[in-house]
Amino acid sequence: MAGLAKGLAIVEAFTAHRSQLTVTDAAKATGITPAAARRCLLTLRELGYLQQDGGYFRPTPRMMRLGAAYLEAAGLPSLAQPFVLAARDELTESVSVAVYEDGSALIVARAEVQRIVNTGVRLGAQMPAYASASGRVLLTGLSEAELESYLESCTPVRTTPNTLMTIPEIRSRIELARVEGVAFTNEELELGVRSMAVPVTDSSGAVRAAMTASTFTARASIDEMRGKFLPVLRRQAEGLSRML
Amino acid sequence: MAGLAKGLAIVEAFTAHRSQLTVTDAAKATGITPAAARRCLLTLRELGYLQQDGGYFRPTPRMMRLGAAYLEAAGLPSLAQPFVLAARDELTESVSVAVYEDGSALIVARAEVQRIVNTGVRLGAQMPAYASASGRVLLTGLSEAELESYLESCTPVRTTPNTLMTIPEIRSRIELARVEGVAFTNEELELGVRSMAVPVTDSSGAVRAAMTASTFTARASIDEMRGKFLPVLRRQAEGLSRML
Incomplete structure (x- = not known):
C-alpha cells in the first residue's frame, strides 16, 4: 500500500x-x-x-471527485450550508464553517458575498490554527494535553506586522476565546482583513466546528464586529449546534 | 501502483x-x-x-484536501466564481459552472441562494450529461466522433416521467443546443426543477464549460426563463469566456 x-x-x-x-x-x-x-x-x-x-x-x-466524497457523505457540510447562507445574507459578509484538521482550520462550508476583491478563502482551504479566528475557536475544543502538544510543535510564521509570534500570547488568546466564546483576528493573518469566529458545539457541548465571518478593515472595526456580527454568528451557530 | x-x-x-x-x-x-x-x-x-x-x-x-488540489490549482474555478456570484445576485437563483468529465457535467463553481428547499446540487457533484442542461451544452463541445461514441454507450435512466429515454430524442436536443446556444431541462432530471444552461467558450471558440441556472417549476416557466434568465446567463458566460 x-x-x-x-x-x-x-x-x-x-x-x-x-x-x-x-x-x-x-x-x-x-x-x-x-x-x-x-x-x-x-x-x-x-x-x-x-x-x-x-x-x-x-x-x-x-x-x-475525491474531495466530493467528504462533502457528500459527511453530515456537517450539508447541515451547515443553510446557516452560513443565512448569516451571509444578514451580514452581507462572507461566512464559513471550519473544522480542526491536523493543526489547521479546514473550511467545509462557505457562503460568499460578491466583491471586487475577496479574501480568496474557499472550500477546502486550510488556515494555520494558531493564527486564524476559526483556528483559535477550534483549539478551545482540544483537551489540555492535546493543546499543549499542539503549542509545543507550533512555529509561528509572520505574515503581517500584527502576527502573534510567541506561544504565551497565542495561548492567552485561545484561553480568552474559551472564556468569551468568541475569537477574532485583527490583520494578524492577512493585512486589511478582520475575522470573528464562534464555536459550533454538539449535544454534549464539545466544540465540533467554528463559524466565522470576515471583513475588510475599511468596513468594520473590531468593536463594530462585536456589536453587529457577534449576535448573528451566535444565533446561526446555535441553530447549527442544535442539529449536531 | x-x-x-x-x-x-x-x-x-x-x-x-x-x-x-x-x-x-x-x-x-x-x-x-x-x-x-x-x-x-x-x-x-x-x-x-x-x-x-x-x-x-x-x-x-x-x-x-484531495479535491482542493483542483479547486486551488486550476484557473477555471477561481475565474468563474465572480461570474456565478454576479449571475446569482441578478437572478436570485442558484448558478453553477460545470465542465465535461467522463460522461458527466461536473460542477466546479457554484453560488447558491438561500431557500428552505434547495436542489441539493453542490461543488463536485456530477450529473449525467444526456439528462442535464449543463451536460447537453457540454456535449455540443465534443467532436462528431466523440459525441457518437458517447451516445452509443449512453443508457438513459428514467428519474421522472419527463426523462428523455431514446437516443434520437437526446441527439436532437443536443443539436438544438448547438444551434440555439442554450439548453434547458424541464423536470427531466428531477421533478419540480427546471434548468437553463449556456456555453462558456475559450478564445478559439471551443466549449470549455457550461453556466447553468436552476429554478423550481413554481417560480418560472421555460418561457419566463428564456426572457429573464437567458440574457443574464449569456452576459455572465461571455464575461467568463473573455478570460479563457
Whole structure:
C-alpha cells in the first residue's frame, strides 16, 4: 500500500502556488524519490486525475471527485450550508464553517458575498490554527494535553506586522476565546482583513466546528464586529449546534 | 501502483447515499477483492482520510484536501466564481459552472441562494450529461466522433416521467443546443426543477464549460426563463469566456 500513500501525498502537493508539477517538483514537495514520484504521476495521469503537458502535470476536474466524497457523505457540510447562507445574507459578509484538521482550520462550508476583491478563502482551504479566528475557536475544543502538544510543535510564521509570534500570547488568546466564546483576528493573518469566529458545539457541548465571518478593515472595526456580527454568528451557530 | 488505483476507486465510492462503507460494501462498489479493499480502507484510515467505527469506515475532513488540489490549482474555478456570484445576485437563483468529465457535467463553481428547499446540487457533484442542461451544452463541445461514441454507450435512466429515454430524442436536443446556444431541462432530471444552461467558450471558440441556472417549476416557466434568465446567463458566460 505504499503506492497509495505516495500517490495521495502527490495529490495534496498541488496548490494555488504549485498548480503544475514536474517529476522533480513532486519529489521535492513530498520527500518521495524521483522514480517513485514519476510512477505516481503517470498512474494519476492514466487514471484521469492529471493531465500532462510536456514535463508538467496539472490536476483535471476529475480530482474534485475525491474531495466530493467528504462533502457528500459527511453530515456537517450539508447541515451547515443553510446557516452560513443565512448569516451571509444578514451580514452581507462572507461566512464559513471550519473544522480542526491536523493543526489547521479546514473550511467545509462557505457562503460568499460578491466583491471586487475577496479574501480568496474557499472550500477546502486550510488556515494555520494558531493564527486564524476559526483556528483559535477550534483549539478551545482540544483537551489540555492535546493543546499543549499542539503549542509545543507550533512555529509561528509572520505574515503581517500584527502576527502573534510567541506561544504565551497565542495561548492567552485561545484561553480568552474559551472564556468569551468568541475569537477574532485583527490583520494578524492577512493585512486589511478582520475575522470573528464562534464555536459550533454538539449535544454534549464539545466544540465540533467554528463559524466565522470576515471583513475588510475599511468596513468594520473590531468593536463594530462585536456589536453587529457577534449576535448573528451566535444565533446561526446555535441553530447549527442544535442539529449536531 | 495498483494500490493507488484501488485506493482512489474506494475514495470515489463514498457518496451521499453511501456515506459509510464496510469492507464488503467497498469491495462490491469497486470490484476489488475484499482482501485488497480491506488493505486500502486500513491504509486510508492510517493516513487520516477515513475514520473507523466498528466495521464502518467514513470520510474525515482531510478527504477535502484531495479535491482542493483542483479547486486551488486550476484557473477555471477561481475565474468563474465572480461570474456565478454576479449571475446569482441578478437572478436570485442558484448558478453553477460545470465542465465535461467522463460522461458527466461536473460542477466546479457554484453560488447558491438561500431557500428552505434547495436542489441539493453542490461543488463536485456530477450529473449525467444526456439528462442535464449543463451536460447537453457540454456535449455540443465534443467532436462528431466523440459525441457518437458517447451516445452509443449512453443508457438513459428514467428519474421522472419527463426523462428523455431514446437516443434520437437526446441527439436532437443536443443539436438544438448547438444551434440555439442554450439548453434547458424541464423536470427531466428531477421533478419540480427546471434548468437553463449556456456555453462558456475559450478564445478559439471551443466549449470549455457550461453556466447553468436552476429554478423550481413554481417560480418560472421555460418561457419566463428564456426572457429573464437567458440574457443574464449569456452576459455572465461571455464575461467568463473573455478570460479563457
